[in-house]
Structure formats: structure tokens, C-alpha cells
């Protein structure tokens with residue numbers, strides 16, 4: 093048992109730090125640190141910079157153009173990236189569709205799609221959920237009918253994160269209605285520019301446009317864009333959900349958020365002293381820090397055990413549950429630290445080019461909206477209730 | 491002990507329930523929040539006609555002699571409707587402060603105008619670095635001719651943008667957080683040197699930042715006695731706390747109903763999600779939390795009128811902390827049980843949740859009031 097990072101790992105961290113200092117554009121890291129809105133180009137620019145360094149795909153094996161990093165190295169990368177204010181590498185391409193294409197796609201699909209994910213050319217979104225099918229994903233109704241060398245897709249997806257920027261969407265569609273619902277599902281890759289695809293914004297509780305409805309009206313999809321076998325899509329989807337969950341622990345991001353919380357608590361005042369000196373508030377910070385400390389080790393434990401088993405096991409649900417709760421707690425404390433200045437709603441202040449006067453301290457504007465928005469973390473990616481069902485059934489055998 | 495509402499209170503509740511259902515549907519409220527003022531002057535006139543704006547005032551000032559339980563009936567209904575009109579700032583905060591602290595002459599001049607809807611007021615007390623500490627006031631007042639001169643800043647003045655007049659606290663003596671030495675002034679909106687910037691708040695309401703740059707006011711604008719305003723402000727804010735507790739309870743009831751309805755109608759895995767026992771228990775927890783919060787809100791209302799200030803203070807802090815905790819649970823879980831629908835702007839659930847959140851950060855958060863109550867144990 094050794095819970096210290098090895099000299100090689102420490103060396104690796106130093107290398108990452110130097111790279112981030114040299115290559116992370118200051119305008120982007122400022123936006124991330126100050127909680128400003130990120131444009132599509134900010135994500136893409138950063139992905140291209142990482143790619144140029146050979147680090148575009150930290151979680152992929154080398155033969156597909158990835159780094160081949162160990163779980164610990166990926167963890168260090170996440171941590172250093174978050175600390176430096178790098179934008180999150182969105183999971184939809186890199187961590188969701190790519191592993192499926194690697195495991196179940198054919199050589200042509202791997203050649204067509206993977207390089208364009210790692211070099212930042214294609215933006216992917218996830219088309220799983222439907223209005224009637226959230227937790228019960230297998231009940232999905234979007235239909236794909238085979239007509240010669242095409243599928244014709246009709247139906248609606250919803251909650252689709254950042255579909256407004258997407259070039260491609262990976263979808264679960266129904267290709268058969270006999271048997272168990274899980275048995276008639278296929279996994280399709282659909283070009284968002286296809287005629288018949290419509291994206292409609294959904295405004296969230298913070299007033300921002302982050303999610304969408306995606307409608308399919310007689311959309312033609314070449315049969316070659318189906319991954320794996322027809323009607324086996326559910327198996328692939330379950331494989332993917334495991335990958336989605338490991339990313340979701342978000343330890344690196346939470347560490348950065350916790351640091352920001354402490355900075356805020358040092359600058360706010362309570363009874364004429366820094367707020368952080370208020371025992372009641374400081375205990376709350378300490379408590380969430382303990383949770384995060386434990387999660388960091390749990391995360392590394394789960395990820396290391398996956399090395400042998402290849403696919404993440406149901407234990408990954410622990411990471412999703414704890415990770416999301418910690419994110420929410422930190423967001424709530426950041427908001428609470430502001431006192432009265434949590435109340436003003438100043439959406440224009442989230443624009444990086446805005447140079448008006450902030451109401452209250454300059455770090456205040458994004459925090460309350462962020463708290464509202466982060467209620468999503470216990471809902472998406474398989475709600476925490478569903479994660480607990482998974483642990484109850486798959487781990488405990490209840 | 492008697493937990494019955496009076497006939498008048500029941501009638502008031504019925505009237506307000508009808509008003510919210512008919513004149514305050516969610517979509518109309520959403521549109522209203524987006525207008526420049528953020529509320530409706532027509533509704534304000536209706537409130538005046540219903541007597542709501544004169545509810546707590548004495549007969550002598552054309553009021554209805556209402557008590558804090560009457561306020562509770564109003565605020566609970568307003569919670570359900572997510573009412574945007576500046577009732578809390580004008581009638582609850584400024585109204586009670588004037589009623590209990592102003593001279594008879596000032597009361598006779600002002601309260602009937604508030605009651606008739608002609609005049610709106612806001613209370614400018616808290617300051618940027620004071621957090622929730624009531625005595626930490628840096629705005630200064632110095633004698634100027636026969637009157638006074640005020641300088642300083644006031645933070646997040648609720649409904650400040652529409653106020654015709656402000657009640658402004660300022661320090662005439664004492665150190666930065668002394669309880670002694672605070673005075674209260676009535677300041678017209680258009681007084682030279684008073685700068686106001688109004689903005690929207692996270693819950694769809696409005697607030698303002700005030701800057702007072704050598705604002706000169708006459709001797710008659712002093713409210714109450716010089717240097718002795720803090721106990722009166724504290725008392726008015728306790729009426730405010732009682733009102734916010736009632737508003738929270740109204741919102742919690744509405745959220746529980748919406749969530750119950752959703753659990754019965756939303757189907758996943760071939761059944762209503764309300765069939766899942768873990769969700770049943772969650773809703774039960776929300777229901778229990780709301781009943782407990784209701785009890786505390788009632789206690790808060792009754793004790794807001796109590797004569798012993800120490801007892802009143804303790805109980806109102808207890809209520810604000812406790813109702814806040816229950817409101818947090820109900821708000822967060824109502825969102826969670828709605829799944830994706832809980833975090834979208836389209837549904838009222840998100841808006842109820844946001845209002846509960848801002849209530850918890852208004853007039854002292856959970857930690858602040860738990861601290862006040864906790865400290866009171868040492869004194870006992």
C-alpha cells in the first residue's frame with residue numbers, strides 16, 4: 093500500500109504544469125476561473141492545442157491516437173487542468189462515443205470518426221433521452237426504419253447538451269418492437285446537417301441555453317453509420333454509461349471549486365472578520381473537503397481496479413453519487429458566502445467582453461446561477477436514485 | 491391554545507386564493523417579471539381595494555388593525571403566487587417600522603398613503619460588508635443646519651427601484667458595530683445626492699444599490715428618536731422574518747402539490763414513478779418538513795407581536811433557521827423528483843425553488859439565525 097504519487101508521477105505533474113503555463117490561452121483560463129460563458133471556439137481551440145501536444149485524448153489507448161495514460165496519470169491531468177483553469181474536455185466525443193466506436197465500430201468507422209474527435213474537428217452530442225424515456229431509457233421511441241442502404245429516422249430526443257454546437261449526434265433508436273424493449277435498439281451516428289434534423293433550445297433555471305430538443309423528421313442515415321449490430325445497441329449503451337460515470341466524479345474540478353470557495357470566504361466578511369474565521373461556515377467547508385478527500389482515493393481505487401476488468405463496474409456509481417453531491421455542496425457554499433449579494437441577477441456580467449460595473453464583489457455574478465444549474469448533476473448521467481438502484485442490485489445483490 | 495383562524499382571516503385567505511388563481515397564473519407572472527418595473531400597478535390598486543396595503547395599520551391611520559397572523563395569511567398566499575409586487579418592502583418592512591417607531595404626525599401623513607396604494611417605500615438598512623449583522627452600519631449622519639446630512643451606501647435594497655421614499659438607517663454616534671447610535675430617516679427618492687441603481691434579482695424581483703453622497707434632509711425627516719433606531723429596526727425585520735417564513739410555507743405547499751401530481755402522472759418503467767418507495771419516502775419527508783415549517787411559521791407570527799424583545803428575537807431567529815432548513819430540503823427535492831423538468835425555466839418548480847433560495851439569503855441565512863439562537867442558550 094502506497095498512497096503517495098511516485099517520482100515518475102510527480103515528474104509527469106511537473107511536465108503538465110509547465111505545459112499548461114505555456115500553452116493554455118489566458119483569455120480562456122480567465123473565463124473558466126471567473127465563471128464566464130464559454131464559446132464553442134474556446135473548447136475547440138483548447139482541444140486543438142492539446143492535440144498538437146499529443147494529449148488530445150487522455151483516456152484513449154495509443155493505437156487510436158490517445159495518450160495511453162494510466163488511471164493515475166489521467167487523474168493528475170484532470171486535476172492540473174482544472175487547477176489551471178482549462179475548459180473541461182467535453183465527454184460526448186472523447187469519453188462517450190469514442191469508446192463505443194473503438195470497441196464495437198468497424199475499421200472504417202474508427203478511421204472516419206476517431207481522428208476528428210481527437211483533433212477537435214467534430215463536436216458530438218448525446219441523443220439518448222426522450223421526453224417519455226429518461227431513467228427508463230430502454231422505453232425509447234425514436235424509430236429507425238430500414239429502407240435499402242439507409243435508415244429513416246423519426247422522433248425526438250431531449251435534454252441534449254450543447255446540441256446547438258454539434259456536428260454529430262450519437263443516438264439510440266428503435267429498430268424493432270418485438271421482444272423486450274432492450275432488444276430492439278440500435279446505435280446510430282447521425283450527421284446534424286442531415287435534412288430533417290431540428291434543434292430547439294431549452295432554457296435552464298439559470299436563464300442559460302445549455303440543453304436542447306433535437307427533432308428527427310424523415311432523416312436519412314446511411315446503414316454504414318450504425319455501430320455494431322442491429323438491435324444490439326442497448327449493450328453498447330450500457331458499456332458507455334459506465335464510461336460516462338467515471339468522468340463524472342469530477343475530483344479535479346471540485347478541488348478547483350473548493351479552492352475558489354476558500355478564496356471567496358477569505359474576502360467576504362462576517363462580524364468584521366473574514367468569513368472563513370466564522371466557525372460555522374468554516375466547518376461546512378471542512379466537511380465538504382473531507383468528502384472530497386475520501387472521494388479522491390475512492391476514485392483512484394475504482395479506476396485502478398478497472399485496469400484489470402477493462403470496463404468500469406457498478407462501483408462507478410459511487411463516484412457519480414458522491415461526485416455530484418460534492419459539486420452541489422460547493423456551489424451552494426459559494427453562493428451562501430455572498431450573503432445579500434447572492435441575490436442580484438446580472439446575466440450580462442457572464443459575458444467575457446462585458447466591462448460594466450458588477451453589483452457586489454466581482455466574483456459574485458455567476459455563483460447563484462451556478463448553484464441552480466448544478467441541481468442537474470444529481471439528475472443527469474443516470475439520476476442518483478438510479479445509481480443507488482444499481483448499487484443495490486449489482487453490488488449488493490438485493 | 492387555539493389554532494383556529496378567525497372568520498376574517500379565513501375570508502381573507504379565500505379572497506387571496508381566488509385572486510392568485512384568477513389574476514396571477516404562472517405565465518402572466520413570468521411576463522410581469524420581465525417588464526421594466528417587474529410588477530403590476532393594477533395589482534397594487536387591487537391590493538389597496540382589498541385592504542391589504544392598510545392591513546397592519548391602526549384605525550387612526552385608516553388601517554385595519556391587523557396582526558402578524560393576518561400577515562401570515564397574506565404572505566402564504568403570495569408565496570403560492572410568487573407575487574412580485576413590493577408588498578414585503580412597503581407594507582411589511584417599512585409599514586411596520588413606521589407604525590411602531592414614527593411620530594403620530596408622521597404616521598398620519600404616511601400610513602394612509604401607503605394604505606391607499608399612492609406611496610411605495612423601501613428600507614435601506616444592510617450594508618455591503620455587514621453581511622447579516624444589524625448594528626454594523628457605516629452610513630453616517632451629521633447635523634446640517636436645522637436638519638441632517640447623510641453619507642454612505644446601502645446594499646441590495648429590496649424593491650428599491652419603485653420606492654417613492656426610503657427609510658435609511660445611519661450612524662449618529664458610536665463605533666462601527668455599536669447597537670447605540672443608529673438613527674432612521676425618511677428620504678425622498680429625488681433628493682439631491684441620492685443615487686439609485688435598480689436591478690433584477692435571481693427570483694424575478696427587483697432590488698437596488700443606494701449611494702448617499704452628502705444627502706441633506708430636513709429635521710422632520712428623522713423617524714423616532716436620534717440614536718435609538720436599532721431596536722425598532724430589529725422589530726420591523728422580525729415582522730419581515732415572520733412574513734418570509736409564511737411565504738416559504740406557501741411555496742413549500744405548492745411544491746409538494748406539484749411534486750405529488752408529478753409522481754402520480756410521470757411514468758417510467760411502465761408505472762407511475764410514485765410507485766417507487768424511495769420516492770414515496772422522499773415526498774413524505776417533504777410533507778413532514780412542510781408541516782414542521784408551518785408550525786414554526788405560526789409561532790413566528792404570534793411571537794412577532796410579542797412584547798418581550800428578547801423572547802421575540804430568539805423565537806424569530808429559531809423560526810428563520812428552521813423554516814430555512816425545511817425549505818431547502820423541500821426545494822431541492824422537488825427539483826430532484828421532477829428530473830430534467832425540475833431544472834428548466836419553463837416549469838414553475840424552478841421558480842419556486844429559486845424564490846425559496848433567495849428567501850433563505852434574505853434577512854439572515856440559516857447559519858446566521860442558528861448562531862443567534864445558539865448564542866441565546868448561553869444567556870439563559
Ligand SMILES: Cc1cc2nc3c(=O)[nH]c(=O)nc-3n(C[C@H](O)[C@H](O)[C@H](O)COP(=O)(O)OP(=O)(O)OC[C@H]3O[C@@H](n4cnc5c(N)ncnc54)[C@H](O)[C@@H]3O)c2cc1C
Pocket residue numbers: 217218219220221223225226227228250251252253254303468471472473474475476477478481756758759763766768769826827828829830831833
Ligand atoms: C442539464 C441536463 C443535461 C442533460 N444532457 C443530456 C444529454 O446530453 N443527452 C441525453 O441523452 N440526456 C441528457 N440528459 C438527460 C438525463 O439523462 C435525464 O434527465 C435523466 O436520465 C433523468 O430522466 P428524466 O429527466 O426523464 O427523469 P425521470 O426518469 O422521469 O425521473 C424523475 C424522478 O424519478 C426518479 N426515478 C425514476 N425511476 C426511478 C426508479 N426506478 N427508482 C427510484 N427513482 C426513480 C428519478 O431519479 C427522478 O428523481 C440531461 C439532463 C439534464 C438535466
